[in-house]
Amino acid sequence: MPSVFARRTHDKDRLEKDVKQTLYKCYLRFIEVLRPTAFVMENVKGLLSARNYGEGVFGHIRADMEALGYELHSMVVKDPERPHDFIVRADEFGVPQARHRVILFGTRSGCGQGAPGVMTPRPVITVDQVLGEMPRIRSGFSSRVHDKLDWKEYVRKAAEKLMLTPEGSALGPSLEPVMEGKHLPSAQHADGIGAEDRNPLSDWYRGHLAGSGVLPEHVARNHMDSDLDRYLFCAAYAQEHKTCAKLYDFPKYLLPNHKNAEGAVEGKEVVFADRFHVQLSDQPSTTVTSHISKDGHYFIHPDPSQCRSLTVREAARLQTFPDDYFFMGNRTDQYRQVGNAVPPLLAQQMAQVVADWIDEPSVGYYR
Template structure:
């Protein structure tokens, strides 16, 4: 008899892990479906509920595509499909894990899931990473009276472990930032404590690294073996994350894996392959934006770069071509969809939805004129030299007026995503200004759109992010790449089969 597994998704964000697992659960002999998602952010919860609602149908409802393809607002789902919408609200809970009373409330749902599925459950999720990330630790070190041991975020993983104790799932997946490997609290490494707690939960779990074989003697794998490089697994992004898979010990007796669960590294996918089919757009001006004003501002910046002896000749030539160009992209928003011939087949199939005729959430930001010049320089430099320039390589007239620009902490302040390589890590910082995520085309002179960032994160093209644009960016940057999550889910299925 086929076992069906219920997925409990903690710290779910906009649903990257859940998307991968639910998609794997639809096309296999080991079915899985999301039973409960828990997230605290308002807009991420809206995104999760919409996706949960859509997944409640064998095929997404026609009204969804009608709205997206025509550019109209989504209909009132509660009126059209009240039972499906009610189910979505039940599946997705807006709760702050760690707050008083939340565990006790969720414990009731965990008991129901365990009993309904005869113990066949899977726990997934990634506790918030700000306290572990290198950037977060740098920010915290500059805060007056900051006490590392008093930061509750260091211990949110214990809420995950607490639920692991209660649910006793057949398997779990916990994701976090690379910085967790080196983060220290109370004079000791936090990651060794995390592994100890995960291993000892319930009746015990066998911890499995995804990219390495398991030790022959049954010992725990070294901490570094739990680090995953997303770019080695078909994701067009250099995203390095700690991912721990655990199998309940009663199901892992004698388990030894001679090959990595995720298989051998795949050929890298470049930025150009991932987003090269997305229509060109012009950037905008943050004030007084019109086509004419933008063209004038860009030509002024291009002229200054083209005439500067401090700029490499290859960059000056690109700037000169833009300065004299008669045709520049006029649109700032596009819903036009086109076919890519450069994209690898695995991603083309992953992104595609034949019923979707529009391109979602492809709208550019507005920038100040000075940033147009910096973006132009950076993208032209990247095109010429195959790497993004450091801040010290910018000419003086393009240097930002930051007091701490010479500190060395902002060497990559303006970073172009280079055409021929996977992108750098897409983070929630993309919601702030886009300076770290400059498009590679100097003519467009802009940062990435939400859809382009979502492509680099491998969200399917029919995945709609709720809330204002800033919140959409934030959700994309906080997610686990769904295509990587799908591969992890398939690996977990093989372990449970």
């Protein structure tokens, strides 16, 4: 189901009357015709608080499913009492991403299978654990950069300029290696991958590629030179402060040239003050969405020396796609496919709950 609730609360009346909030009825028609023994339905968290003409959408869904002869169960709470008991937090089940979605497990009444079980929590896995040992690559310059620039020299001078500002001077430990030209990657792509001793999901990712060095679609985007400056600052800030910089934290010369950022200089409230967002190394990533296909501002790599947004392969890893899964089309298409997906490792665990309920054998990564 599409995400129709995100960042749209500014127009409550229009939102309540939005026919997209009743799109679940299309899904309902399939249930009505096919009469499956069980089904699994996914939607965004906003479903729980969304209202349609004054009534809760979640209540409508539950009532309509029950009218068809189905009971709704949670994948994570044995006896759900509240709507929020239906939220599945992917980061609690071995997925390195804080992707929180409503998952409804429906079973046809009278099947005699008993109450279904729930998924088993797994250790939290961080961005650094799954991306930290991937080959280091650099960003490139977009076609809008007319000058022929040397990437390493540009990034080194960008670090020097940043260090001259009050905001940048506090980031010395993260910026000094860049200023000195240490460990700066030379290529925008990687032909292979080495050992991944720190990656607890290495067997899952490498799968059929175990023992080989193949790593597809790990190619960095091109960025505007001004965005390289911002990515450098944001990554260094996150490394030093263990949190993401907001526009209020930026040196003035790095603020985007648009009205939305004007108030940041005076400390006024700014809409989308977190528009440049680093994926913190020691935590699961934020939700990977299809917006990554438009720009990488919300998916900045945590290593300051790489000055770039995430590659398709890195985004795919945060979604737990194995490295041998190939995405078709151009890079924009590939990012969109990654962002629109349910994490395969999470989907497999949900499928095992269903398999156990219908008493069918299953084999999974965590079995």
